Amino acid sequence: DQQVKQNSPSLSVQEGRISILNCDYTNSMFDYFLWYKKYPAEGPTFLISISSIKDKNEDGRFTVFLNKSAKHLSLHIVPSQPGDSAVYFCAARRGADGLTFGKGTHLIIQP
């Protein structure tokens, strides 16, 4: 039962352009959403989050958009940089429960 889905296993973007990573969820009880970035041989690193009471949160080059009616969130990275190449995990939480992760999207930034 995939409550959090990332349908693109990989995404290739040219350096300087916008990267858009997408995530869909099925559990309408989720109230907190997070994006994590993961390099090989390292643990997930928190990137940005959004509460279900908001529809947008911005932090530097990273912006997360939440569309509750569509149960969809996206992460925008602009401009994309070579160091952004990593696996990005979408995660969701309901109240005090543990995080539910998507399968991840491997972002490749091409020079």
Place this chain on the structure above:
Amino acid sequence: EPEVTQTPSHQVTQMGQEVILRCVPISNHLYFYWYRQILGQKVEFLVSFYNNEISEKSEIFDDQFSVERPDGSNFTLKIRSTKLEDSAMYFCASITDRGYNSPLHFGNGTRLTVT
């Protein structure tokens, strides 16, 4: 910046053996978690721990698994009798509280290989 540290980075064990994975959460954090990631699959929640007891666990966390905070700094995951399918990366995480502005902080993981 404070970090969650995990030891060892790689553990190899034979099927049926007991293993203990160790974690030192960030010192002022109050909630502790274990997650695992089987190669090529998603990160999966195992268990959360608060105030010296399990607060939530997933279906994966069966009787073969246990967690403990034996002193003020360590947080351990024990697998009593390992199976081949327990081979995975195990991540420890901690958080100060469960408010909306409190993301989990993860360690770099322990790669468990069961042969």
